[in-house]
Amino acid sequence: MDSLIIEGPSKLSGIVDVSGSKNSALPLLFASILFDEKVTYENIPRLWDIESTLSLLRIMGCATEWAKELGRVSIFPTITKKEAPYELVKKMRAGILALGPLVAKYGEAKVSLPGGCAIGARPVNYHIEALRKMGVTVEVEEGYIHATVKNKLVGAEIFFPEVTVTGTENLLYVAVMAEGTTLLQNAACEPEVVALGEFLKSCGAKISGLGTQTVTIQGSKLKSPVKPIAIPPDRIEAGTWISISLATRCPLELNHCDSSQMTSVLSAFRQMGAKIEELNQGTILKITPADKYLPLHIETAPYPGFPTDMQAQILTLLCLAEGRSTVVESIFENRFMHVAELQRLGAKIEVNGNIASIEGPVKFQGAPIMATDLRASACLVLAGLISKGTTRVSRIYHLDRGYQRLDEKLRRLGAKITRVAE
Structure with a gap:
């Protein structure tokens, strides 16, 4: 140390020169799991949490390229393992953002409960309860969230008892791939949530209400991005x-x-x-x-x-x-x-x-x-x-x-x- x-x-x-936003970069990097083709990002900051996220994606089977001096990252989302292990998720609470994309794309996920901070409990029960409403079977055993889609993902009306940024982001991943309409109430309004939603919209997602507490998502087919995604400041x-x-x-x-x-x-x-x-x-x-x-x-x-x-x-x-x-x-x-x-x-x-x-x-x-x-x-x-x-x-x-x-x-x-x- x-x-x-x-x-x-x-x-x-x-x-x-202010660097790219960590809190925007992480959910956008995890969004690459939703696609079949290479996803490229620009203005990526050189941070340990970025290193940890890319390591986690590689463990799942992705290939990654990081031109650090240029701030450019490319991810080839060749997922072979639908698991986010404790050894990496413990380093950062944002590791919970692997849950939504894996469930949405592959119908299964095993994700360690998050860590990465000493500033208090950050419960994921809101994520879990919302996923269950959308047709996901979720069990928590031995420090891991086990999530499986046995039939299909379906849209639902979700109310978050408290504002949750990562909860809103995880539900955005899932709702864009679900059948029907999802309504998120008391959703997070943070610019980082808006950036994720706008990126998904650029890939074909039908989302309205970003930046407000009520977000509506119509399930649709996503197309891989053709241009690099610029991380906001x-x-x-x-x-x-x-x-x-x-x-x-x-x-x-x-x-x-x-x-x-x-x-x-x-x-x-x-x-x-x-x-x-x-x-x-x-x-x-x-x-x-x-x-x-x-x-x-x-x-x-x-x-x-x-x-x-x-x-x-x-x-x-x-x-x-x-x-x-x-x-x-x-x-x-x-x-x-x-x-x-x-x-x-x-x-x-x-x-x-x-x-x-x-x-x-x-x-x-x-x-x-x-x-x-x-x-x-x-x-x-x-x-x-x-x-x-x-x-x-x-x-x-x-x-x-x-x-x-x-x-x-x-x-x-x-x-x-x-x-x-x-």
Whole structure:
């Protein structure tokens, strides 16, 4: 395992190219299982979760090609094994996305229950209950989901008791191949779900209501895509870079953004006092930090609300605001593990259940700290950049799951940051 050594405080300047979205790439890669011919993707980020997904597809029988420097992946979906084993699915919760395509295309699947994160339970019971309504026999035994279509897939009316992104994505895979009409109610509205649905539509799927809580899918025959699929920009990475710019009080310019997907995040930063210009139809963001930041009350929520994946970053930034801020985590339990590490640097944060109260401003002092999950690792790097002295962030394999070469990008901007083997 590697660590990052950060000498702070950092002075940054320059332009950042935002990478392709991990949360879009993963469901789109798993969608290749639905087809008989090669599927090609562009703007694929170099991440551990991408590596794990391609390894999983290869175990199933697919051939893959990855031109990493070009960001291009090709998948030849020659499935011979309808199983997603524990050894790979445990590394990332998105492994559950093998379930829908295997059931839809081959009528059977054996998929390990997911892992990959320490931020709370992510139950798959909504996936299972919905599949049963569509004619799938599902059993859970010894840590595996065993799914079989004994007759045929049939459309159904599905209501999700809670919004589930991967549940909505899994049902999209299945519904486009089912006989009849499927109605998904309380569906996830996230841009990554919309991107998957639009891709399936480009291949002949009949889907309406994408981006709303009610999605209708008419079963139809899919045709293999003839053009490469471009992965959209990562809205969470873009938000992380804005946090870095504001915390270090160093203006930055971000390329390859989609500001239309970041309304709640941009609004929060602007309420704190930041100036953010949206240029070139929102694909370029110019960030101008403020001398002083105002405190905020933030509640995470499903899209278009404030994303839980930005909670750790804005919580860290709020340590610099003048006054008392509160952050309510409404999506996942146990997602304040980064607080104890921030406290080691000098943060004044109290956690009561799913509410964190932050007193600012504080000045961080470098110390050894440990990443506990993907987004927590990003906030700890952010904290290290503004700490006086040396900060060592260990277990950064979490960071590599979701950020492409973050430390290299920071060095190009002027940060004193070094990767070392533990």
